[in-house]
Amino acid sequence: MGVMEKMDELTSSGAREYLTFRLDQEEYGIDILKVQEIRGYERPTRVANAPNFIKGVVNLRGTIVPIVDMRLKFNCSKAEYSSFTVVIILNLRSRIVGIVVDSVSDVMELPPESLKPAPDIDSVIDSGAVLGLGSIGERMLILLDIERLMSASDMGLIGASE
Amino acid sequence: MAETHQDSGGGDFDLTQFYQIFFEEAGENLDLMETMLLNLNLETADDEELNGIFRCAHSVKGGAATFGFADVAELTHQMESLLDRLRRHELQPNSAMVDVLLESADASRSLLARHQAGGEGVALPTSDLVRRISELAAGGGGAAAVAKPVAKTAASVQTARVPLKEGVRSLEIRIGPLEHPEQADAIRELFRDIPGLGEIVVMPSDRKDLRIFDVKTVSSNADLLDLFAFHVSRDFIAIKEIEEAEVVVGPGTQAVSSNFADDPQPGAPLAAFPGFGFFDGSPGAPVTAVSAVGAGVDAKVAAKAAPKAGAAGPAAQPEAATIRVAISKVDQLINLVGELVITQAMLAQNSRALDPALYQQLLTGLADLDRNTRDLQESVMSIRMIPMSIVFSRFPRMLRDLASKLGKKVDFVTQGEATELDKGLVEKITDPLTHLVRNSCDHGVEMPAERLAAGKSETGTITLSASHQGGSIVIEVRDDGRGMSREKILSKARERGIDVSDQMSDADVWQLIFAPGFSTAAVVTDVSGRGVGMDVVKRNIAALNGTVEIDSAEGYGMKVSVRLPLTLAIMDGMSVGAGDEVYILPLSSVVESFQVKADAVSTVGQGAQLIKVRDEYMPVIELEKVFQIPRGNSQKSSDIMVVVEADGSRVALLVDELLGQQQVVVKNLESNYRKVPNVSGATILGDGKVALILDTGALVRRSRH
Numbered sequence: 001m002g003v004m005e006k007m008d009e010l011t012s013s014g015a016r017e018y019l020t021f022r023l024d025q026e027e028y029g030i031d032i033l034k035v036q037e038i039r040g041y042e043r044p045t046r047v048a049n050a051p052n053f054i055k056g057v058v059n060l061r062g063t064i065v066p067i068v069d070m071r072l073k074f075n076c077s078k079a080e081y082s083s084f085t086v087v088i089i090l091n092l093r094s095r096i097v098g099i100v101v102d103s104v105s106d107v108m109e110l111p112p113e114s115l116k117p118a119p120d121i122d123s124v125i126d127s128g129a130v131l132g133l134g135s136i137g138e139r140m141l142i143l144l145d146i147e148r149l150m151s152a153s154d155m156g157l158i159g160a161s162e
Numbered sequence: 163m164a165e166t167h168q169d170s171g172g173g174d175f176d177l178t179q180f181y182q183i184f185f186e187e188a189g190e191n192l193d194l195m196e197t198m199l200l201n202l203n204l205e206t207a208d209d210e211e212l213n214g215i216f217r218c219a220h221s222v223k224g225g226a227a228t229f230g231f232a233d234v235a236e237l238t239h240q241m242e243s244l245l246d247r248l249r250r251h252e253l254q255p256n257s258a259m260v261d262v263l264l265e266s267a268d269a270s271r272s273l274l275a276r277h278q279a280g281g282e283g284v285a286l287p288t289s290d291l292v293r294r295i296s297e298l299a300a301g302g303g304g305a306a307a308v309a310k311p312v313a314k315t316a317a318s319v320q321t322a323r324v325p326l327k328e329g330v331r332s333l334e335i336r337i338g339p340l341e342h343p344e345q346a347d348a349i350r351e352l353f354r355d356i357p358g359l360g361e362i363v364v365m366p367s368d369r370k371d372l373r374i375f376d377v378k379t380v381s382s383n384a385d386l387l388d389l390f391a392f393h394v395s396r397d398f399i400a401i402k403e404i405e406e407a408e409v410v411v412g413p414g415t416q417a418v419s420s421n422f423a424d425d426p427q428p429g430a431p432l433a434a435f436p437g438f439g440f441f442d443g444s445p446g447a448p449v450t451a452v453s454a455v456g457a458g459v460d461a462k463v464a465a466k467a468a469p470k471a472g473a474a475g476p477a478a479q480p481e482a483a484t485i486r487v488a489i490s491k492v493d494q495l496i497n498l499v500g501e502l503v504i505t506q507a508m509l510a511q512n513s514r515a516l517d518p519a520l521y522q523q524l525l526t527g528l529a530d531l532d533r534n535t536r537d538l539q540e541s542v543m544s545i546r547m548i549p550m551s552i553v554f555s556r557f558p559r560m561l562r563d564l565a566s567k568l569g570k571k572v573d574f575v576t577q578g579e580a581t582e583l584d585k586g587l588v589e590k591i592t593d594p595l596t597h598l599v600r601n602s603c604d605h606g607v608e609m610p611a612e613r614l615a616a617g618k619s620e621t622g623t624i625t626l627s628a629s630h631q632g633g634s635i636v637i638e639v640r641d642d643g644r645g646m647s648r649e650k651i652l653s654k655a656r657e658r659g660i661d662v663s664d665q666m667s668d669a670d671v672w673q674l675i676f677a678p679g680f681s682t683a684a685v686v687t688d689v690s691g692r693g694v695g696m697d698v699v700k701r702n703i704a705a706l707n708g709t710v711e712i713d714s715a716e717g718y719g720m721k722v723s724v725r726l727p728l729t730l731a732i733m734d735g736m737s738v739g740a741g742d743e744v745y746i747l748p749l750s751s752v753v754e755s756f757q758v759k760a761d762a763v764s765t766v767g768q769g770a771q772l773i774k775v776r777d778e779y780m781p782v783i784e785l786e787k788v789f790q791i792p793r794g795n796s797q798k799s800s801d802i803m804v805v806v807e808a809d810g811s812r813v814a815l816l817v818d819e820l821l822g823q824q825q826v827v828v829k830n831l832e833s834n835y836r837k838v839p840n841v842s843g844a845t846i847l848g849d850g851k852v853a854l855i856l857d858t859g860a861l862v863r864r865s866r867h
Contacts, residue, residue, distance in 0.1 A: 045852040046743065047838055048789035057835060059846045062497030066835040096834045158836055 021101040024076040041085035069100040212249035244299040338372035551579035577627035594699040598639040606643030642719040672712035676700040737821040741791040751858040753805040781865040808858040
């Protein structure tokens, strides 16, 4: 089997690339196609009456973009802001959202068969937003349906009228 | 004679400015109509499509009537009548109708091009088209369908049949043999792009590498050759004059006349451009050139060519003075400049510590950069913003004509012309506003005698006002006419099969007039009364995320308020500080500000705070509490009151400090986030930070509860 055929098979079998990032000790992956860019953290403008994990809004080249701190959303023990703190700018349908993570690790390709369904667990993450669990050697990768997660009503990112 | 119109645009320079807008709009509408007609499926044409085509014709007609282009208005009026019957399903669309409508669209385009060129040249006769449309509208169709074998060439056949006016020559132009015959097609575009050049029709050719065109023009052969030379080498062009009123049918004319092509006349180009004056005094100067041309071309034609070219100067100016650019490109520019300003601010910040003696050149450069960036930002911002007066000034003339046509007396009052509005919004609200003003004049204001009988002054008043209000721009069209009759609307609605009841609230009843095709006017005129107006108004304004409200009292008048969001509108803002945060207040709602002592505030019922400003008590709103602003250990405390007014009420906002006034570009918070209470939008400050813009209307309402 030639290399090209192998490639074809991989793509047709739906192997996808994921951007992985760390929150505290956990490692997460999101569809790379949803990622617009990665930036350093800058202090957002606070927005009143927003949940604590919405840090506020920033100016992204003239567009007002809300910033969600995933560490606060996922109840991490600590959420510090330093010059190494990273914001992943996501492009979800027509909306742009920034998420704060501890660090970005890698971009990796995972074939669907290497994904294991997540067992029913009690978690702060809506189980529907977990696509599955992947493994990279010894480490466990939690793959998120970031679009679903961000558009959930408890995120408070989208108005009730929409 | 065409020459008499030569400087018709010169005396009224302002109006030509609006002509330009109209020509652009009309062109877009005609293009859109053509696309929709071409996509129209005759068997399954749905209401939406037919309404869409109808609206295009209606818009063109409205504009043409406004600017006094009677020929275009007449033609589009006929088209509209036919389309109106189609969309009411009184007639079944057939291909003959589509053909004639397409032809009419072409004819309208050519008529408009002629007007755009300042009325030069010869108007395309439309009587035949008008007759055919009315035949079709009357339910006929057979005869008209036979009259045109091929839709594409029909226009030429029809124009050829009528005697050509003086000065217009009918030419057969052969181009080829060419390796790439497509090159010749560019010549057709010349005729489309250059107003007043004439008409061109593709004739069938017997050879693949040869193109034959039938051209009607007043330009001289040499002019044409000069123009064509941009696309095709002169050696391949042959121009032959055809007898007037002769209809050229099919291929066959073998004799390729090379007389004109091989005989470039030295004087002719000069005659075409007498304004340059490069060769004044040299042999073959313009005056002599005209007669020199006579050697090869009919002298009459050359004489025509000269004034035509003279008119091309002024006509070309408005075209050259503006370019149409996609709004998205301008937006991109604005965003990029925003980034540049931030980068520049950062550089300025970092260079502050440098020793001026050592880095003099660098610092000078940075100072230049600072100034240039600011100028650039201002220029870029100003691209999009235009004052409402641009829109408003379209109306006095239109109303005057309209009122005299209807035999009414109307005063026109405008307010808030200086309110600046995003160009995109201005373009889009012009049409709805035209409809509203027209409606007010046609249906609202009564005849003088009727007004006197009702105890009103003979002259009605139509007021157009614009203002920033509660995070929106509100444009109102008011008249003191007869208002709307609840009963009439209800009975009309029943007639049209709309489910209504007598118990409906007034507001609901007024909303009925937004239904497509709804009109209470007894007679359909070319002014209004087809009921298309309000339908279009609502649709256009909804597309801008705006709302339309109607208020009316029978016998006293009517008010239509169009409320548009501030998206990208520039606003004068006052920045205020509270804690470490900065908020923007719309300057238009700020009345005054002053420092207060702690004991000046009194409370009512242990809660609501009031402050007495001169003789008035007004509620106090603490910004710190409304926005839950965290207090660090800073010494700051709120002791500045800013009195703001909205919806006719005043409140005093308690803030820490006043930071200054600036123009801000209002950004939409909701495009990526959601609505935030008491906030109308956001803006980007000079340092790149986001600041929220307070919704004073919401704050005032909040104080009432």
